[in-house]
Amino acid sequence: MKLVFVEKDRAEEIARLALNLMEEIHARTGREIIAPNLVQTTRLCKNFLTKGQYNIAAAIAEDAIVGFGSLCESHSLYAEGTFGILQELYVLPEYRSQGVGAKLLEKIVEFARKKGWRRLELATPPLPEFDGAVRFYEQNGFEITSGRKLRRLIDG
Numbered sequence: 001m002k003l004v005f006v007e008k009d010r011a012e013e014i015a016r017l018a019l020n021l022m023e024e025i026h027a028r029t030g031r032e033i034i035a036p037n038l039v040q041t042t043r044l045c046k047n048f049l050t051k052g053q054y055n056i057a058a059a060i061a062e063d064a065i066v067g068f069g070s071l072c073e074s075h076s077l078y079a080e081g082t083f084g085i086l087q088e089l090y091v092l093p094e095y096r097s098q099g100v101g102a103k104l105l106e107k108i109v110e111f112a113r114k115k116g117w118r119r120l121e122l123a124t125p126p127l128p129e130f131d132g133a134v135r136f137y138e139q140n141g142f143e144i145t146s147g148r149k150l151r152r153l154i155d156g
Helices: 008-029 038-050 100-115 131-139
Strands: 002-005 055-061 064-076 081-091 120-122
Touching: 002 100, 008 038, 008 055, 008 064, 008 081, 055 100, 064 100, 081 100, 100 120
Parallel strands: 081 120
Antiparallel strands: 002 055, 055 064, 064 081
């Protein structure tokens, strides 16, 4: 297993895994997930990577991506400057409980240190269906800091 940051040529593989994540969230919660299709997701991923808006750490086994974590940079006064947001973290079910997710997080923390970020933040999928995800993040150095993630869709 190797851990690398991928370029836009791997965007479709990342898009497939991101869609798997959204499908898993829907299957566990029954909540409707507004998800683009593979073509749209691939285009978005490629665009984010090309513009430097996303950095994606990938776990690769036999030249296939089996897990990934995507990061973007943000800025705020409460965080005392620039910090990272872990947007998605996903590992294929057959590679879970083998340390792949923890290794991805190590790679991501190493990247954050190099960027000079003082913190990483993330939001978990819906609870209680994903309580295991919260435990995983806590076991890997994250702490619960506040309430729930909220959103407002903006009509275009």
